[in-house]
Amino acid sequence: MCIFCKIVNGDLPCDKVYEDEKYLAFKDINPKAPIHILIIPKEHISYLSDVDEENKHIIGDMALIANKIAEDFGIHKTGYRILINNGPDSGQEVFHLHMHLLGGKKMVFTA
Ligand code: 5GP
């Protein structure tokens, strides 16, 4: 079982910031910004590229959760970045779909 599935199951701890029936969001263990939250579906999906017609709503749902968390953390006006890594060149390290929410500082890297 992957580490994020273990977090969903409660086998591994996390610093939870949001949860509903289908999604979980928690603080990144190695934050790259003052606010760095990971939003995941509870269902295991390995890659963004595995998302299809049937489950594409997951991406929209995660974006809405990111917006809500950004409001909760007071960065909805200063701005924030959402990011999904997919595959080797992106640097994806955990193979359970997750959206990064980064904020609280000016981002230097522009894609
Ligand atoms: P990726 O590079 O796969 O898009 O990002 C994986 C992220 O998960 C990294 O930013 C890393 O710091 C974070 N991470 C890895 N293991 C854990 C963990 O056990 N708990 C938490 N909260 N974050 C983790």
Ligand code: ZN
């Ligand atoms: Zn998983």
